[in-house]
Amino acid sequence: MSALKLFDNKYMFTVENQATGSSFQVEKNEIILDGAMSNGIGFPYGCRNGFCGKCKATLIEGEVDYKDGVPPGLSAEEVADRMILPCKCSAQSDLSIVLTELKSVADIEVRTLPCKVDKIEHLNHDVAKVVLKIPGNEALQYLAGQYIDLIHPDFEPRAFSIANAPHNTGLIELHVRLISGGKFTNFVFNELQEKSLLKIEGPKGSFYLRETSEKPMIMVAGGTGFGPVKAMVEHAIESNAQRKIDIYWGARTEQDLYTDLPQTWAKEYDYINFIPVLSQADEQWQGRTGYVHEAVLADFETLTNYEVYACGPPEMVRSAANTFVKKGMFENNFYNDSFDFAYQAGQS
Ligand SMILES: Cc1cc2nc3c(=O)[nH]c(=O)nc-3n(C[C@H](O)[C@H](O)[C@H](O)COP(=O)(O)OP(=O)(O)OC[C@H]3O[C@@H](n4cnc5c(N)ncnc54)[C@H](O)[C@@H]3O)c2cc1C
Ligand code: FES
Known part of the structure; x- marks a missing residue:
């Protein structure tokens, strides 16, 4: 031996x-x-x-x-x-x-798999953690940061990013934000029960951690855009990558920052830095305020040597893309998932 x-x-x-x-x-x-x-x-x-x-x-x-x-x-x-x-x-x-x-990501087969709702946990007033379990002898192969389509017979498929790293792929964690008037997310919050059966189709998307790069990373998340960022950071920690990671998480108010996990990472790993940014902060808030992409622009003289991962509302992703390029970011070092909505109100 x-x-x-x-x-x-x-x-x-x-x-x-x-x-x-x-x-x-x-x-x-x-x-x-x-x-x-x-x-x-x-x-x-x-x-x-x-x-x-x-x-x-x-x-x-x-x-x-x-x-x-x-x-x-x-x-x-x-x-x-x-x-x-x-x-x-x-x-x-x-x-x-x-x-x-x-x-490459193209080598991973996109599959449709049945899954059971293992757990629904309300993380704050409008975000729920939904954990899905793939039964039997199946698992989903994916890269940290990718998303799946959630399939229910009464609705068109809805896209949600996978919020856990691919180390325990029998379980899929999603961070679902309730959309006012949104058909599917209201169903998730008000009707979906643990043990219900759904289907997933995935993995999908080209938003995933580039593991062969050694560049420092800036991760910009808006709201539940923190989900795929969590998957990528967990994966970077697990693989002991030691690349510098600056996590910027933008939300309206303090309660919208629905987990303390990034603070815990920043305390535990000296290569991780966390900056929460609130756009509608109250007087108690001691931290950064304004739009999250503006905080990045204020903190970095140049973005030339960075890889940027941005995920969340379309307007946040667009603002980051447009302004970061002017700060020296190379377009091919910008990876993003924009949480667009695929279906107009009135459709199922
Ligand atoms: C690649 C990708 C990944 C995504 N990952 C996540 C995720 O991890 N977590 C998450 O919470 N969401 C995520 N989303 C967004 C999510 O798919 C939508 O919020 C969801 O499909 C809304 O479904 P609904 O039936 O509740 O709303 P619908 O009934 O389809 O929409 C009702 C109305 O609400 C508005 N609306 C719908 N979605 C949004 C939105 N996202 N933002 C603002 N207004 C909206 C529109 O006006 C729409 O007409 C992702 C989207 C994409 C494209
Ligand atoms: S036998 Fe299925 S992954 Fe190994």
Whole structure:
């Protein structure tokens, strides 16, 4: 066993993919797919449960262990041919494998999957956290920042960003803002129950964390635009990227900042900085005021060396795009999701 023994009796092994030259470290009993994901390496997967075979790789050298025995997604012939399912096994030595990695978002299959409402939690007066569980042996592969369409037979599909990092893809967290007069969001707030069945279609969109870049990042969120920012920051923390992240979160009033999570990150990680900005602050508010994109413009002399991720109301995203370019931001370093609404009032 060639391994690096750490001070707390954990063994680390190296997994090398001969097909791409990528390599990463995993702990002895860590699932190999989890190790790849937390290192930002695009291993493909479907169910994450040993059934679908989508994560299949060939083991060239080394030993793996399946805690609950060889999973059903591998036939006896495949086992004899040294195929492995990284979603179910851990490394017992350094490994050399061959596997086709995902090169871009286009390589991820868009799927329609049933899901059950696991939890609905009201985070403030008009934002609810809706957690969906994908039943059985299925999981959704996505990149941090992407969105799904939520499908209910009585409505046209509605887009919501995934608010959790792709490490626990059996669960999908959404931050849903109630739209006054909005058909679907009123249904979510007033009628949708835990254990209800829905469908999701995704993942969708090109708003996702660019993991190969080393540029410092500015994340600008408006309202529930914080959801995908949360997914990206959680993923950056999990993959120990250590890139500087300035998070600007704009809202009308203090109660619209519906979670303390960014404050907690800023205390815990010295590469994360958090600036909340209120456009309708009361006298008690000691922090920044005005529009969130204006706070960014005031704080940075130039945006030339930054990657900017902006997400939320269309007017916020538009203002950021127009003004940041004048401050030196390169257009191809600007990634955004604008929370437009696809359906006019009167339609379902
Ligand atoms: C890519 C993408 C990702 C999104 N992610 C999220 C998310 O993570 N969280 C979230 O809360 N929302 C998100 N949205 C917006 C969300 O899809 C809409 O708010 C939702 O579809 C509204 O549905 P509804 O049936 O309640 O409103 P509808 O009945 O469709 O609309 C009623 C009326 O409300 C107004 N309206 C609708 N949506 C909005 C809006 N977003 N802003 C302002 N006015 C609106 C319009 O006047 C519309 O005619 C996202 C949108 C897109 C395109
Ligand atoms: S068998 Fe489905 S992801 Fe591994």
